[in-house]
Amino acid sequence: MKGKIGLVVGLGVGYVLGTRAGRERYEQIKTQWLKVWNLDPVQEQVTKVKAFVGEKAAAVPGAVWTGVVKVAKSATGPGTPGEKLDATIAAGKDAVEEVSDVAEDVVEAAKKKAEAATSKTSASSASKPAAKKSSQNGK
Template structure:
């Protein structure tokens, strides 16, 4: 991972320093990027993504918290150390499954919304009936 980050940073620095225009070209790229970023359609999609993430991201920490509580109760509950260990392992597996399910549900819903928004935007506009002067 460290090598990949270093490679990307090195390529970026080499590009900026290696071009004749250097800083000027960087400013051009940055200006063009900001123009695209600030377009209304782009900002609408950014707002949709922020809203969706805000709604769905809460489900995952909730599942994690619920799992932590279950594992803690299992570890501190009654029984022999072996029984506690077995209960804690089982609770941990259940917790992992619940978090995984919550994450998969969030991803599936994001895919569904993405597909729905793509199909809605791809629908052609309704054609007006032809008037033939009758």
């Protein structure tokens, strides 16, 4: 899989750097992308996403740490080596499930936030043409 990705990236870079029009087209794409990226609405969303990810990402290491502690306790607990192994495996499975649940919660919350931002952005862009039409009709 890595080889295929490398091949695609290599072909893309080769096109951009190797063709006469490639560098010019690359500069055009880059200029347009920077214009869009630097728009205030885009930067507002970027700031919101960074803050959101910072809040939610803190939950994952906590779940991992809790899982590690549970596994360590079960490995050092009382019982025969076989019982300790069984307890450690069970604690490891539980820890993996907990981390998975936390990660899924973070992803779901991010999706909801992105959908809300997208709907908010589309609603504001949909209202702009209507305002433009009404101002044109008033002339």
